[in-house]
Amino acid sequence: MLEVLATGPLATVQDLGRPGLADIGVGPSGAADRGALRLANRLLGNDEGAAAVEVTFGGLELRAHRAVTVAVTGAPCPVAVDGRSAAVNAPVRLAAGARLRLGTPGTGLRSYLAVRGGLDVEPVLGSRATDVLAGLGPDPLAPGTRLPVGPPPERFPVVDVAPVPAHPAGELVLRVHPGPRDDWFTEDALRALLTSRYEVTADCDRVGMKLAGPELPRRRTDELPSEGMVSGALQVPPSSRPTLFLADHPVTGGYPVIAVVTAADVDKAAQAPPGQRIRFRAASTRRTA
Amino acid sequence: MRFLPCADSGLIVELADLASVQALHAALADAPPEGVVDLVPAARTLLLHLDPSTADVRRIEHEVRAARPRESGRGGGELVRVPVVYDGADLADVAELTGLTAREVVDRHTAAEWTVAFGGFAPGFGYLAGGPAELAVPRRAESRTKVPAGAVGLAGEFSGIYPRESPGGWQLIGRTDLVIWQVDRDPPALLRPGVRVRFEEVA
Numbered sequence: 001m002l003e004v005l006a007t008g009p010l011a012t013v014q015d016l017g018r019p020g021l022a023d024i025g026v027g028p029s030g031a032a033d034r035g036a037l038r039l040a041n042r043l044l045g046n047d048e049g050a051a052a053v054e055v056t057f058g059g060l061e062l063r064a065h066r067a068v069t070v071a072v073t074g075a076p077c078p079v080a081v082d083g084r085s086a087a088v089n090a091p092v093r094l095a096a097g098a099r100l101r102l103g104t105p106g107t108g109l110r111s112y113l114a115v116r117g118g119l120d121v122e123p124v125l126g127s128r129a130t131d132v133l134a135g136l137g138p139d140p141l142a143p144g145t146r147l148p149v150g151p152p153p154e155r156f157p158v159v160d161v162a163p164v165p166a167h168p169a170g171e172l173v174l175r176v177h178p179g180p181r182d183d184w185f186t187e188d189a190l191r192a193l194l195t196s197r198y199e200v201t202a203d204c205d206r207v208g209m210k211l212a213g214p215e216l217p218r219r220r221t222d223e224l225p226s227e228g229m230v231s232g233a234l235q236v237p238p239s240s241r242p243t244l245f246l247a248d249h250p251v252t253g254g255y256p257v258i259a260v261v262t263a264a265d266v267d268k269a270a271q272a273p274p275g276q277r278i279r280f281r282a283a284s285t286r287r288t289a
Numbered sequence: 290m291r292f293l294p295c296a297d298s299g300l301i302v303e304l305a306d307l308a309s310v311q312a313l314h315a316a317l318a319d320a321p322p323e324g325v326v327d328l329v330p331a332a333r334t335l336l337l338h339l340d341p342s343t344a345d346v347r348r349i350e351h352e353v354r355a356a357r358p359r360e361s362g363r364g365g366g367e368l369v370r371v372p373v374v375y376d377g378a379d380l381a382d383v384a385e386l387t388g389l390t391a392r393e394v395v396d397r398h399t400a401a402e403w404t405v406a407f408g409g410f411a412p413g414f415g416y417l418a419g420g421p422a423e424l425a426v427p428r429r430a431e432s433r434t435k436v437p438a439g440a441v442g443l444a445g446e447f448s449g450i451y452p453r454e455s456p457g458g459w460q461l462i463g464r465t466d467l468v469i470w471q472v473d474r475d476p477p478a479l480l481r482p483g484v485r486v487r488f489e490e491v492a
Contacts, residue, residue: 023314023329024478025414180301181293228331228336229336251410
């Protein structure tokens with residue numbers, strides 16, 4: 001069992017979410033940076049989708065009530081075990097009673113703390129993920145929250161440390177495909193999206209990030225019947241400035257989506273803190289059959 | 290039928306009308322093409338969520354074209370009776386917008402057999418279609434920040450019931466005590482696509 005002592009701005013339990021329930025209005029949710037969650041679990045011999053803590057901008061502190069092995073991935077942050085520094089992207093042993101603290105990441109936004117055996121909180125509709133928009137899953141962590149740990153998997157960790165490309169400190173480049181509703185916008189709008197610089201505003205959470213930058217004017221001004229949304233969608237509300245949807249995005253939306261960030265780059269987008277500058281580039285290769 | 294890709298994460302199938310969406314959704318729901326991890330029916334579109342590592346978009350488009358549209362949705366035609374007290378804050382406005390009396394609005398709402406077309410606004414919220422055209426009203430000009438759970442409303446061609454307290458812009462005509470969303474119940478949502486709904490007036 002892990003006891004939470006401090007959480008930083010926001011810490012939630014996340015796994016790979018609850019796909020398959022969209023027709024009753026339940027969105028995917030799950031880790032905002034899915035690659036980082038999967039890596040943390042692989043480092044521990046867990047199933048890739050085992051539940052872990054998603055830590056937003058550091059500040060998580062907890063005590064292990066029995067000996068466990070953990071791994072920290074995602075936004076690289078200082079990790080301290082009883083005051084001694086430990087590695088990220090590597091399995092770390094915690095003795096019974098040990099205190100683990102995650103500092104503020106130097107780059108990126110969301111770090112993942114996984115534990116060998118996975119977090120064994122009660123699943124809701126097949127997932128342990130907290131969906132902040134729908135209000136499903138466990139409450140965000142708070143000091144005093146006790147997190148049960150599942151039985152260790154049969155596999156043993158085989159990797160000492162995983163090589164992970166550094167998060168870019170400067171401008172973040174995200175690949176996009178135009179559409180599904182690029183024809184609702186002027187040609188200038190798509191050009192502006194692909195040639196201008198945007199910046200993540202303070203209005204960003206697990207649902208999505210509002211971006212500051214040039215307006216994306218619409219050609220059609222009639223109302224779009226609500227339609228399904230995906231993670232990575234750049235939806236353009238009446239303000240004409242895009243919102244980039246992340247894991248807890250609404251199931252459907254009534255504003256047109258000018259372009260969608262490729263699945264691989266949505267994880268990078270989820271690591272962009274407020275103030276991060278972003279450029280969008282047309283993905284070079286169309287998908288092939 | 291038009292295909293609109295959402296990068297490698299999704300494929301929107303745009304269709305002529307709501308009935309075509311429901312029929313295609315029903316056809317694909319039981320055995321979705323490989324690589325399709327979720328289906329999102331809406332008013333004119335069906336979104337296929339894709340697993341980029343396994344989805345072969347050209348094959349999926351082919352399977353969608355070949356799918357035989359089906360009549361009934363996943364609700365299997367089950368009938369849910371919803372007891373409603375018709376004292377909604379917007380009942381008078383709806384009467385004015387439709388040119389009916391409040392009594393006639395209630396009579397039309399209870400006379401129709403509605404069908405859940407799709408969800409999406411919140412867990413458990415079902416867009417109910419199949420009502421009379423004369424009850425079609427625009428959303429309120431300003432959304433309410435708090436609509437109570439169980440509020441029964443109208444917007445566009447749809448009726449709906451708020452599953453829990455939330456913001457909302459629908460025209461409210463009544464309220465029900467029926468619990469339409471409960472996570473620890475199986476199924477958690479009473480109003481799944483295909484379920485038929487009859488509203489019944491209670492005092």
